[in-house]
Amino acid sequence: MHNLFTRSGDPRGRLVAVSVGNVMRVFIASILIWGSAAFAHAAELDLPNSKLLVGNDPCRVETTVTERSKRVAPIQVSRRSAVYVIQHIHKACQLLADASDESSRSDSIRGDLYGSIIGPIYQAHPDIARGSPRSSIPKVFHATPRDIERMSASRLNDEITRLQKEIVKLGEDRLERSVDESAATKALQPLIDAAAELSFAGKVALDAYPDLFAKMLDAAPDQPRTAERDAAFRKGAPPQGSVSLSDAALALVQSFMRDVRRISGSEHIAAIGWAREQRSKRPGDREWSNSGAGWTLGAYRKTEVPPDVIDTVRGIEIVFTAEDPSALAGKTFDTTKQKFFVRD
Numbered sequence: 444m445h446n447l448f449t450r451s452g453d454p455r456g457r458l459v460a461v462s463v464g465n466v467m468r469v470f471i472a473s474i475l476i477w478g479s480a481a482f483a484h485a486a487e488l489d490l491p492n493s494k495l496l497v498g499n500d501p502c503r504v505e506t507t508v509t510e511r512s513k514r515v516a517p518i519q520v521s522r523r524s525a526v527y528v529i530q531h532i533h534k535a536c537q538l539l540a541d542a543s544d545e546s547s548r549s550d551s552i553r554g555d556l557y558g559s560i561i562g563p564i565y566q567a568h569p570d571i572a573r574g575s576p577r578s579s580i581p582k583v584f585h586a587t588p589r590d591i592e593r594m595s596a597s598r599l600n601d602e603i604t605r606l607q608k609e610i611v612k613l614g615e616d617r618l619e620r621s622v623d624e625s626a627a628t629k630a631l632q633p634l635i636d637a638a639a640e641l642s643f644a645g646k647v648a649l650d651a652y653p654d655l656f657a658k659m660l661d662a663a664p665d666q667p668r669t670a671e672r673d674a675a676f677r678k679g680a681p682p683q684g685s686v687s688l689s690d691a692a693l694a695l696v697q698s699f700m701r702d703v704r705r706i707s708g709s710e711h712i713a714a715i716g717w718a719r720e721q722r723s724k725r726p727g728d729r730e731w732s733n734s735g736a737g738w739t740l741g742a743y744r745k746t747e748v749p750p751d752v753i754d755t756v757r758g759i760e761i762v763f764t765a766e767d768p769s770a771l772a773g774k775t776f777d778t779t780k781q782k783f784f785v786r787d
Contacts, residue, residue, distance in 0.1 A: 489583055489725065489726045489727025500533070500536075500557065500561065501533055501536040501537040501540055501553070502532060502533065502536040502553050502554070502556045502557035502561050503553075503554075503557050504550045504553050504554050504557075515558075515559070515562075515563055516563065516566075517563050517564070517566035517567040518560065518563040518564045518566075518567060518591075518595045518598060518599060519567055519591065519592045519594075519595045520564065520567060520568075520590060520591045520592075520595060520599075520647065521589065521590040521591065522568055522571070523584060523590070524586055524590040524591055524647045525564050525567065525568045525571060526571065527584075527586075527644070527647060528560070528564060528599070528644045528647055529561060529564060529571065531640045531641070531643045531644035531726070532556055532560055532561055532640070532641070532644050533561075534637075534640040535556065535637040535638075535640035535641050535644070536553045536556055536557075536637075538633050538634075538636050538637040538640065539552060539553055539610075539633070539634075539637050540553065541633065542633030542634070542637075548609075548613055549613070551609075552606060552609050552610065552613070555606060555609075556606060559602045559606075560599065560602055560603075560644075583727075585650060586646065586647040586648075586650040586651045587650070587651055588651050588652065590647060590651055591647055591648060591651050593651075593652055595648075596647070596648035596651055596652050596655060597648070597652075597655060599644075599645065599647070599648045600645055600648040600649065600655050600659070603641045603642070603644060603645040603648075604645075604659065606641060607638050607641050607642070610634050610637060610638045610641075611638070613634060614631050614634045614635075617630040617631060617634070618630075618631070639724060643726040646726065656706065657706050657707065666744075666747050668746070668747060668748075668749065672747075673749040676748060676749055676752045676762070676764070677749065677751070677752055678768075679716070679764035679765055679766070679768055680752040680762065680763060680764060680768055681763055681765065681768040681769065681771040681772050682772055683751075683752075683754045684754065685771065685772040685773060685774075686754065686756065686763050686771050686772070686774060686775070686776065687756065687774070687775040687776070688756050688757055688759070688761075688775065688776050689775055689776065689777040689778070691777060691778045692775075692776045692777055692778050692783065693756075693757050693759065695740065695778055695781060696713050696715075696740065696759055696761065697759065699713065699740055699742070700713055700742065700759070703742045710744065710745045710746075711742040711743060711744055711745060712742060712743055712745050712748065712753055712760040712761060712762060713740070713741075713742055713759055713760065713761040713762070714740070714741045714742055714743055714761065714762045714763075714764070715738055715739070715740055715741075715761065715762075715763055715764075715776060715783060716738070716739055716741070716762075716763070716764035716765065717736070717737075717738060717739075717764065717765045717766055718736060718737060718738070718739045719736050720733065720735065720736060721733070721734045721735065721736070721737055721739065722734070737782065737783070738776070738782070738783035738784070738785070739783075740783065743762065745760075748762055771785065773787070774786065774787060775787070
């Protein structure tokens with residue numbers, strides 16, 4: 444999977460998964476791609492009305508090293524942020540517990556979630572651990588530096604990123620054992636959902652300190668170019684100079700790339716490609732919303748793309764990809780309600 448930004452049309456921010464025919468890309472995208480949340484960290488956080496599961500914590504397993512949570516420092520967050528984070532971590536742990544066919548590895552991740560996040564939050568708010576009556580908390584709020592200290596935010600972000608990588612490894616192993624794409628999708632869905640819940644939990648840190656997101660991007664390694672990846676790009680690219688952008692499409696791409704440069708600090712190029720499926724989910728949603736197939740706007744690091752597929756349209760370096768690239772020749776990309784479509 445290349446380091447690809449995507450943009451949704453939703454100003455509130457949501458997790459976005461894009462399927463382009465490779466199920467592993469669905470899995471990785473659902474964990475790492477934030478749609479408009481990547482560019483608007485002021486996404487609102489939804490607090491479920493249900494009570495916290497403290498007596499039967501799904502993250503507590505026999506392998507949990509409870510002493511670890513006693514040795515590490517508390518994660519200093521406001522009570523409402525603590526409730527929000529724990530709700531989503533609990534959901535992730537329950538998903539891992541229900542879907543696991545590698546119990547030792549799943550239990551290890553769940554135990555680590557308790558030891559590195561849940562336990563330290565309980566230290567800061569022992570009444571939550573005891574299940575004491577909680578004060579009134581608004582259903583929707585925006586996390587600020589008043590809700591979490593920078594050191595705790597950085598720590599929370601690092602732990603969530605680390606444990607998402609463990610879920611990715613679990614997913615990769617499941618892919619290797621899957622006999623077809625349908626089986627792989629079914630096997631990966633609980634892991635996709637669990638990783639999404641961890642991303643939602645991390646929104647407290649990223650909303651309070653937007654620069655943490657930029658640091659995450661800087662730390663992400665380049666995906667090395669390979670003959671297979673280059674061939675995939677070339678197979679989907681129309682002839683250079685054969686595709687145009689309308690004024691509206693150009694303005695949208697320019698705005699998007701300004702955001703990418705501001706956040707990433709590294710050299711990226713724009714990308715418009717066809718996605719077979721686009722799904723999104725907000726923190727308060729139970730299910731993923733499927734908006735179907737369509738054109739997506741994104742950006743790749745320039746070092747990840749073969750130079751011969753990079754087009755220049757009205758001063759914008761851009762890569763076009765399609766299942767049938769010849770169908771784009773002589774066409775123009777236009778937009779309506781921030782969604783792309785192709786016209787003559």
